[in-house]
Amino acid sequence: QVQLVESGGGVVQPGRSLRLSCEASGFTFSNHAMQWVRQAPGKGLEWVAGVSSDGTNKFYADSVQGRFTISRDNSKNTLYLQIYSLRTEDTAVYHCAREARGTCIDYWGQGTLVTVSS
């Protein structure tokens, strides 16, 4: 079955950097575009970044453009999100998600919590 397992979250000071990882299994990772979606405590879902199946095309929300970098290693079935210059408003659960071919997100990981606090 499809599994997406995020890691790398934690408590981080403002201005620091962090790299999140998402290990995928149960499907052919290299066939699917992948997304990162976050959810601040008590708030709704916010899409932050997406990457095409081959890693060539990358997309970002305006709110994170220039500070977040999405990447993937298809040989390791792993998706990454590098976050620079963390802000308190980046505090959220970060979900890795699989895009069904050419359509919507069909599977989500449980998420990893990032808390930005001094």
Place this chain on the structure above:
Amino acid sequence: AIRMTQSPSSFSASTGDRVTITCRANQDISTSLAWYQQKPGKAPNLLIYAASTLQSGVPSRFSGSGSGTDFTLTISCLQSEDFATYYCQQYYTYPLMFGQGTKVEIK
């Protein structure tokens, strides 16, 4: 960016009720719309895609309709396990956008 607006933001209902949630896009997205259900502390779960196609394994009491800019999610007979928050999402173009969510609470 395409903006998605859901209504209402929350409401109370009883088991057995028929409920409808509305989602509006600020520009034409054809049928590139999905609905998700999220329960506290859990990841979202895909219910409907392509505006009206039921995801495998989702009960048939859930249905979706609409195209262009106006969409609805209907639960024909609310069950106890349906009390949750529901989100619409457009995938017509990047940036992907979610509605703000609709929380369905027990009356």
